[in-house]
Amino acid sequence: DIQMTQSPSSLSASVGDRVTITCRASQSISNYLNWYQQKPGKAPKVLIYAASSLQSGVPSRFSGSGSGTDFTFTISSLQPEDFATYYCQQSSSHPYSFGQGTKLEIK
Amino acid sequence: EVQLVESGGGLVQPGGSLRLSCAASEFIFSHYAMHWVRQAPGKGLEYVSVISSDGVTTYYANSVQGRFTISRDNSKSMLYLQMGSLRLEDMAVYYCVRGGAGIAATGTRIAVFDFWGQGTLVTVSS
Numbered sequence: 001d002i003q004m005t006q007s008p009s010s011l012s013a014s015v016g017d018r019v020t021i022t023c024r025a026s027q028s029i030s031n032y033l034n035w036y037q038q039k040p041g042k043a044p045k046v047l048i049y050a051a052s053s054l055q056s057g058v059p060s061r062f063s064g065s066g067s068g069t070d071f072t073f074t075i076s077s078l079q080p081e082d083f084a085t086y087y088c089q090q091s092s093s094h095p096y097s098f099g100q101g102t103k104l105e106i107k
Numbered sequence: 108e109v110q111l112v113e114s115g116g117g118l119v120q121p122g123g124s125l126r127l128s129c130a131a132s133e134f135i136f137s138h139y140a141m142h143w144v145r146q147a148p149g150k151g152l153e154y155v156s157v158i159s160s161d162g163v164t165t166y167y168a169n170s171v172q173g174r175f176t177i178s179r180d181n182s183k184s185m186l187y188l189q190m191g192s193l194r195l196e197d198m199a200v201y202y203c204v205r206g207g208a209g210i211a212a213t214g215t216r217i218a219v220f221d222f223w224g225q226g227t228l229v230t231v232s233s
Contacts, residue, residue, distance in 0.1 A: 055219075
């Protein structure tokens, strides 16, 4: 099975900051990598698919990059509504798996 | 708007069984693979299982293999998860998730969890 490792597990930042989260796969997954946002008490929501494609309706301040085993998720200028937990997820092979999550908190 | 509504959660003793259901609407259910994802209280997301659009192919996380069975009824737009030999560590919110497809710039088709239900809580306790 493919293991997904995210870092950091938590992050404090201020409105307007640029933040970056990394995700590493235990083996190559090409670009079969998605990013989700989850707010407390809510279901997750997809932001980025195929490593770098922006889901329809998602603001352009969110972006992703990477291929193979190493991936990056970036928020270019944090907004108050972006404080949440973010997960990477691989769709390369079953069972699909998630990273452990990165909790983004207000500094 | 796509709707996924889970039901069937509740309190069950260790070793017990429970069946979760998910009612899907506002999309052609038989065209999509469907998944179950769970989240233990205060923890991250854990992938549980998938069933192909025709119901023929299934996969399970190692943690539930042999204890859980995923199934679907395309005539009723329903997804199910039969859970048996439940353990304390199975306690979680269980989400029903549609397996959509994203098309990358390269033309690659990638499975994406594009719609999620609100979740149903399974509590395992004696």
